[in-house]
Amino acid sequence: MVNRLYHSLMILRRVSFSIAIGLIASSAHIAAAQESVTQEELQDFEAQLEADRRALAAIEAAQESARADLAVVNRQLLAAAQEGARREEEAARIERRLIDLEIEERRAREALMADREGLRDLLAALTAASRRQPPALATHPDNATDAIRSAIIMRDIADELETRSEGLAADIRNYANLIDAVSRQQERLTAEEVELAENQQEIEELVAIKRSAFEDLTGEADALRERVSALAARADSIRSFLEDLEANAPLTPGRKPPEPSDNTSEPDIEDAPPVSVAVLDQLGLPANGRLIQAFGDELPTGRRAEGITLRTRASAQVVAPSDAIIEYAGPFRSYGQMLILRTGDGYHIVLYGLSDVYPTLGQAVLAGEPIGRMTNRADVSPDLHMELRRDGTPEDPQRWMSGRSG
Known part of the structure; x- marks a missing residue:
């Protein structure tokens, strides 16, 4: 369709030029006819007039074709604009999602570091406790209470250590998932930007065609x-x-x-x-x-x-x-x-x-x-x-x- 419109515009230009030349020739014939008109000159004038009429019919046909094709360009422009608006909205939505994900990723990283610090403190306490030998009950029966208390503390530390370890593992998985989600959204945004650039190029080509056609049809x-x-x-x-x-x-x-x-x-x-x-x-x-x-x-x-x-x-x-x-x-x-x-x-x-x-x-x-x-x-x-x-x-x-x- 674009090639057809371009062809119509070229016809308009060529035929318009031909008509201008024809009108000059016709004017010369008319000026000559005012002095003396021979049969041969009259035939030449009528032939030129017929050629002008055919050229006029050609330019009118080219104009109608250009106008019809221009209507198609208008429809394509509106469709391209709607597609561009849809892609801009999608790109903006992805950008907002990326911002949210990056905030979540930062919070998850901070939580992960906090869990690691807490787990390290817990492991240090557990290591220190394990270095202390429990008292022998046979030789030190008075220390039975201390031994029981130490065993309870060791059990509680072990339970908390297990809970902290599970929490840390969950945080690590969540952090990895967020990193993956950010990567996927960035890939989607890149793809949308490519589509937007192609859409923009299509729009610029269409508006150039419409502008050229307008200027050709305008005096x-x-x-x-x-x-x-x-x-x-x-x-x-x-x-x-x-x-x-x-x-x-x-x-x-x-x-x-x-x-x-x-x-x-x-x-x-x-x-x-x-x-x-x-x-x-x-x-x-x-x-x-x-x-x-x-x-x-x-x-x-x-x-x-x-x-x-x-x-x-x-x-x-x-x-x-x-x-x-x-x-x-x-x-x-x-x-x-x-x-x-x-x-x-x-x-x-x-x-x-x-x-x-x-x-x-x-x-x-x-x-x-x-x-x-x-x-x-x-x-x-x-x-x-x-x-x-x-x-x-x-x-x-x-x-x-x-x-x-x-």
Whole structure:
């Protein structure tokens, strides 16, 4: 399917170039016809016109094929994202289990060392007692009580020694089992990390295909990218940036002018999804992670948090919280990589703290679709910040959340 989509895109490029050449030739014919038209020139013009029509039919067929294949890519992206989320959850569960096992292993080791110390003291006492010869009852009848007492003490020591030995053996077995369990969990985690890496590679290949197809079917992506980057460079804050975006709307890039066609009923796979506040009813978390900062929490600066913050795993995938259109994708001041998604009715979702972003400006994304990745650097906490703003004013995103996560 991927090869077929690539083939369709190549056809689009070749045929578009052919049409451009054909239009130049047709224009030359028309200019010549304005002065004098011979029968031969008219036949040449009609032949060129027929060739253009065939080329147009070819590019329309290639477009339809590309759109159909792109729909398959969208489905594969969503499936890959769901699989990635499942594996991230499993890896996180294994990591938590490893932490618990390591705590148990440390306690078992401490208990084992304590038992060894106690057993050593007991053996020392037993050895010292055995060196003392019991008194002869025949020659020292007055020492009978001492002899009986010594025998009782020796018996008690032997019983305690046996109990301690059994306890020590049990501790040794428990410790060995814990070491084995830790080893197995580490192997499982390694296997999950390998699967996650393969899943990540698949996602990156799919998003590259979708982005390439979008840019091929869109006429103003490069100009729009420069325009929004200029806005980002001069914006003082997220609020002013969003105000600039709204003031310079519409920002969704236009299509390349469509050629005349009788078939206008087929929807464009990259057409914007229904942008309405209703999509927020299904707002989800953008990543698997632990909530470390809620909306309205007091910050070290004394201000209140204008969004939520999730502590994710290293290299965690980030997905679109809802159907939306990308209005910004790239670095922004000190926020790192940032995404701004327009959902409609003046609502924008702002995500920042990412390491990589996938979509491009104007691209439509579906809820749950991979749109970026968190850092895997050991010296940087993978904290993903999410804000929901209406007309630039922050709102609590959790108020809209249905409980599902990315």
